[in-house]
Amino acid sequence: MFSLYQKLNDDVEISGIKYPLNASFDVILKLIDLLKEKRLSDINKLRISIKLVFGRDTELSELSLETQAEAIRQVFDKYLKDSKADKPVKRDLQGNIMPELEEDEKEILYSINFDAEYIFASFMQAYGIDLIEQQGQLHWFKFKALLAGLPEGTKFQQVMSIRSWEKPSKSKDAHETQMKKLQRIYALPEEESEVI
Template sequence: MRLNDPLITEFSFKGETYSIDLSFDNVLDVFDVLYDEVLNPLEKAETALNLLIGCVPDSDVIDMWNLIYQEFIKIENETSIEYDLQGNPMPVQQEHEQLIDLSIDAESIYASFQQAYGVNLYKEQGKLHWHEFQSLLNGLPDETIMKRIIQIRAWKPKNTDSPDYKANMEKLQRKYSLAREEVE
């Protein structure tokens, strides 16, 4: 994201210009499609394109989808999920541990946007651009619930931590684990 560039609302592909809806809620719908285990990669690309540009080109569907994903959607920060081109979550490397999930953390993200910015994400559906959403999410202040959850997930015990503090943090890590759906 560059502040001296306008937000993306259209792009060119093989000599044609297409309008693109990169509102954050639309992109989240695209991620839902990418997680769908029933659709094959071509069906995922076609559905995603239909959501984003309102049509599916006659040819080069995968090439267009790859361009859109790489240039406009892919999340580039270390606290977010990275996806392969078929929409599957990439394995999390230890040094870039996954600390946030846009689906699991939806309520906390909503509450944090309200708390930090006074932004009601439901009222911003169809308006707030994906790049704006990412920037606001990445810039959440430490006192928001989402930032606190990220800090809990990232916590590693130190020799100087008291046993009570360690026990409390481990309890909180279990509570806010991204794998908690499997545990419950």
């Protein structure tokens, strides 16, 4: 959780040992994509997740699958889990808890992957931040806060405004026709359904 008065502690504690992790925005985005990957088994997802988040040389990769699953669950709870929803827990073949991305019930207006160019351009426009140069540096919580605070004049906010536009009345006019055309142009593909 993002806090203005607490230092960001990017580690998890397993059996009294703290394991440092990389919580930069690009690593967390890769983790999200990995968790949604359908071609990998749960065990392979777990092993790749450990190396992605904790580094290739982490001692966690030598511990039991249950311990590794607990470490990833802590990462998921700390960085990705929406505290508002309590969904049933999914388990892998060995009974280990597997993290799962929670979906918001409201309409999804953006996709980090599909809208990457708009997000990149908007960060440059609004903050002068080059997200490519910030890979491995910009913390996930900071990224989320900056994304949520993008001003209306940015391309990302314009596209979100178009996607969320609804006809104000039953009258059909040129504005409605134009907005519906823009909604089709900027619509997300069906397979994009991530929530952050």
